[in-house]
Amino acid sequence: GARLGDIGEVIQKHAEKNGFSVVREYCGHGIGKVFHEEPQVLHYGRAGTGLELKEGMTFTIE
Numbered sequence: 001g002a003r004l005g006d007i008g009e010v011i012q013k014h015a016e017k018n019g020f021s022v023v024r025e026y027c028g029h030g031i032g033k034v035f036h037e038e039p040q041v042l043h044y045g046r047a048g049t050g051l052e053l054k055e056g057m058t059f060t061i062e
Contacts, residue, residue, distance in 0.1 A: 002053045008045025011061070015043070028060040 015022050028041030039051050041059050 003048060004039060004041060004050030004053070005045035006047045006050075007061070008042045008050070009047045012044040026062065028062045030057070030059045032058065 012022050022043035024042075024044060027043060030037035030039050030041075039059070041061060042050075043061075
């Protein structure tokens with residue numbers, strides 16, 4: 001299945017392809033009973049790494 005690193009890699013490649021960079025100190029996050037929850041969704045990464053995404057997970061890409 002898809003992993004968090006897949007999302008991070010796509011974000012970073014898209015930003016860099018368009019002449020931008022990502023700010024590593026900022027990230028998306030899970031949303032659940034409270035607004036800011038795990039997992040952190042980094043804006044950089046390597047495909048195939050990180051937490052495996054499961055059906056029903058809700059998170060932001062900021």
